[in-house]
Amino acid sequence: MMYNQFLSEISTIRCEESDLSFLKGNPFHFRCGIYLICTQGRGVVSTGVQQYELDEQTELIFLTGALMELLSSSADFKVTMLVFPNEVFLKAMLPIDTPYFNYTHEHPCYRHTADERSQKTWREVKLWMEMAQMLFGGQPRQFREQLEYNFLQSLLMWLFNTIQEKLALVNQYSRKQMLCHRFMQLVRECSMKQHQVAFYAGELCITPRYLHQITVEYLGGKTPKQLIDEQLVAEIKVLLNKPELSVTEIAEQLSFADQSYLTRFFKKSTGMSPKEFRQRRNV
DSSP states (O other), X not given: OOHHHHXXXXXXXXXXXXXOGGGBTOOEEESSEEEEEEEESEEEXXXXXXXXXXXXXXXXXXXXXXXXXXXXXXXXXXXXXXXXXXXXXXHHTTTSOHHHHHHHHHOOEEEOOSSHHHHHHHHHHHHHHHHHHHHHSSSOOTTHHHHHHHHHHHHXXXXXXXXXXXXXXXXXXXXXXXXHHHHHHHHXXXXXXXXXXXXXXXXXXXXXXXXXXXXXXXXXXXXXXXXXXXXXXXXXXXXXXXXXXXXXXXXXXXXXXXXXXXXXXXXXXXXXXXXXHHHHHHO
């Protein structure tokens, strides 16, 4: 998998094996769907505010895109990664029920268990990815558009049918834990535009005080504002890696009042100004 391929606009489905090294120290916001499975080794992937430990038999899925950065990995770390354009996803999802999408949004990472049912599902997952590599890993084929639509819709329908075995784990969560999952999902999706705790509490139909209580209890003692700011810092880093964007343009994209406010926020969070961060990246 070439670095430049995945940092360009995703216009077709692609599936390749990778060690994700092109994301090491280089956070990138994918504007497309991502489905990857870890086939060997271990790695830690960050989405800004959340980290996911990936080892063999782990799935990670973001149906409408996500910020991703590889924080660490073993020498033998390997994934099979499928990326698909949002237009194909929107067309493929039409006949599929919403519970699947709610589940994947709130629980994007799943590690297969040792029981036979889960092991059977894992073997089938690998077959799906092998088929994706066969269809979309090489040169363009005839009927590419129809192949992409048919494959992705069939894969999503099949994944929908695996939810029951995964829900057994989800049903063990308390209401507070479920709210945490939903909060983190909202932060991933909305932090570029929404920086205040009140917005997220309102979306969850709870008070800011109650949201504070549950994040401190279940998310390592961190407050909602700390978590929102962590995601926002990651989004700023992604945009600072694009030299064609000025700090003023980045401030506008991320709904800061002006570039000076963004600069103060970023320096307080990282100890570096945006300019210093860019210079450090170019060393």
